[in-house]
Amino acid sequence: MNSTVKVFIRKVFRYFFLIKYFVLRNRINRASNGSPLKKGISAVISMKDEEYTIEACIRSLHGFADQIICIDNGSTDKTVKIVQHLIRELSHVELVEMPGALLGDCRNEGLKRTKYNWHLRWDADMIAHTDGPNTFVKLRDKILKSDIPKTLQLPRINLNGDFYHTVKGKTSDAGEPILMRYTRDIIYKEYGKFDTIKVPFYYKQIQEEKNYYMHCQGLKSDENLLHRFHYFVWRQYSNENTEFKLSQKDFFNKRNLYYFDTTDTKRVNYRYQRQNVQIFEKYEIEDFIDYPKEIKKLMNKNDRFKIIYKDLKPFYRMDSHHKLMSNFEPDSEDMNWSVEKFFDKINKETIKQYIN
Numbered sequence: 001m002n003s004t005v006k007v008f009i010r011k012v013f014r015y016f017f018l019i020k021y022f023v024l025r026n027r028i029n030r031a032s033n034g035s036p037l038k039k040g041i042s043a044v045i046s047m048k049d050e051e052y053t054i055e056a057c058i059r060s061l062h063g064f065a066d067q068i069i070c071i072d073n074g075s076t077d078k079t080v081k082i083v084q085h086l087i088r089e090l091s092h093v094e095l096v097e098m099p100g101a102l103l104g105d106c107r108n109e110g111l112k113r114t115k116y117n118w119h120l121r122w123d124a125d126m127i128a129h130t131d132g133p134n135t136f137v138k139l140r141d142k143i144l145k146s147d148i149p150k151t152l153q154l155p156r157i158n159l160n161g162d163f164y165h166t167v168k169g170k171t172s173d174a175g176e177p178i179l180m181r182y183t184r185d186i187i188y189k190e191y192g193k194f195d196t197i198k199v200p201f202y203y204k205q206i207q208e209e210k211n212y213y214m215h216c217q218g219l220k221s222d223e224n225l226l227h228r229f230h231y232f233v234w235r236q237y238s239n240e241n242t243e244f245k246l247s248q249k250d251f252f253n254k255r256n257l258y259y260f261d262t263t264d265t266k267r268v269n270y271r272y273q274r275q276n277v278q279i280f281e282k283y284e285i286e287d288f289i290d291y292p293k294e295i296k297k298l299m300n301k302n303d304r305f306k307i308i309y310k311d312l313k314p315f316y317r318m319d320s321h322h323k324l325m326s327n328f329e330p331d332s333e334d335m336n337w338s339v340e341k342f343f344d345k346i347n348k349e350t351i352k353q354y355i356n
Contacts, residue, residue: 017202021149021183028183032112037182039144040066043120044110046103047083048073049224050124052304053216055082056294058093060128060213064136065120067092069113071106074099077221079124102235104195107188118143119182121197125220126156128213129292136212143179150204151177151197155211157288160218161317162305163295165280172288177205190239194232211289218276219305222269222319229272230255237351246354254354259342266328270316275342277307277314 021028031037043065047054054070061068070083072095080097087093096113098106107121128136143152156175160167177197180186185200218225230252237244237251246254256263260271285291291299308316319325 017200018149021200021202025183028185029117030184031115032184035115037117038066038115040116041118041120041140041144041179042067042069042110042114042116042182043122044069044071044107044114045122045124046071046073046106046110047075047079047124049075049077049079049221049227051075051078051082052219052221053127053298054079054124055086056127056298057122057124058083058086058090060126060130060292060294061120061122061136062090063130064128064140065092066116067114068094069110070095071110072097072099073101073103073106102190102195104188104190107195107197111182111186111188114182117147117182119180119186121176121178121180123215125216126213127216127292127294131293132290134210134212134289134292139179139208139210139212147181148204149181149183149200149202150206151180151199153177153205153207154179154213155208156213156215157211157283158215158217159283161277161280161307161314162219162303163216163291163299164283165277165307165314166283168279168281171283172211174207190235214292214295216295222273222322222325225276226269226272237354241351241355243355244351245356251354258349258353259345261337266324267334269322269325270328270330270334271337271342273317274315274337275339277317278339278343280307280314 029037041064043061045054045057045068047070050057058068058070068090070093072080072083074097080095083093083095087095094113096109098109101109111119130136154175155172157172158166158170177199180197180199180203183200187198188195189198220228231248233255234246234248234251253263256268260268262268262271304320306318306320307314308318310316
């Protein structure tokens with residue numbers, strides 16, 4: 001079923017389900033434990049090894065969210081300690097640890113703990129504007145005036161690699177429906193390698209035009225980026241085919257051999273970062289918008305990630321906190337490793353090559 005047909009069906013049936021909503025709203029406009037919802041916004045932040053951005057992320061929601069629920073999925077860096085420190089300062093922040101849980105399960109746990117009548121699906125690499133013309137507080141004032149069930153799709157600016165780069169042609173996009181009126185009818189579902197919010201037909205879907213935040217999607221540790229490169233495909237294959245039996249470890253090793261021709265940790269990381277930066281370009285404030293205040297603080301505080309150029313083109317990304325790579329010197333085999341062949345392999349990869 002194509003998107004046009006889906007939109008038509010939703011429009012036709014929405015008013016029927018909206019009548020049902022108004023009849024039952026006293027029962028479904030409640031927290032999962034049955035208590036009445038408070039007027040305000042609950043933000044749920046899913047995180048794993050996000051020490052670089054998590055504090056800026058949480059502080060950027062100050063003044064917007066009345067409740068911030070941080071769901072940690074097994075961080076091994078300082079992420080949890082940073083949140084614990086913030087909890088002592090900010091009474092509306094809470095922490096739940098769910099190591100090894102699926103992302104959808106983490107988000108649903110956040111729904112269970114929601115106390116307010118608006119829900120924000122947030123990630124640890126999202127940082128909102130706290131002042132100026134794009135401040136998130138303006139959106140808060142607008143939505144709290146409405147009690148109609150709806151989802152808001154928020155456009156975003158995407159940074160990648162470091163604070164100064166983005167992906168060619170993908171600097172800005174329409175974003176996803178991440179802010180919605182909370183009812184007991186909404187739930188997160190896993191679809192392949194992604195999770196998404198599922199809302200009833202009576203929800204109105206709105207596309208916001210103003211940009212309220214930046215998505216620092218590639219400002220993660222070397223280890224985190226490489227893990228995500230493999231993990232989401234492993235999860236998709238596990239969800240879609242019962243014949244796929246590989247453990248995470250075995251799958252990661254096989255995939256490293258397929259893409260990088262080695263399982264040596266240093267060489268894999270070096271070659272991953274070589275291909276990672278090929279589609280980067282400089283982020284130009286003049287063409288889009290200025291950085292949020294919390295990002296500017298990070299930029300002044302440290303310069304952990306750096307894009308290395310060669311022949312005036314992005315060649316490699318360095319993570320100064322990655323001690324394993326501090327003394328790594330690529331040899332001729334590393335330098336001659338083919339980025340072009342890597343991208344060619346992406347188009348040819350199928351689940352069949354990982355099923356015995």
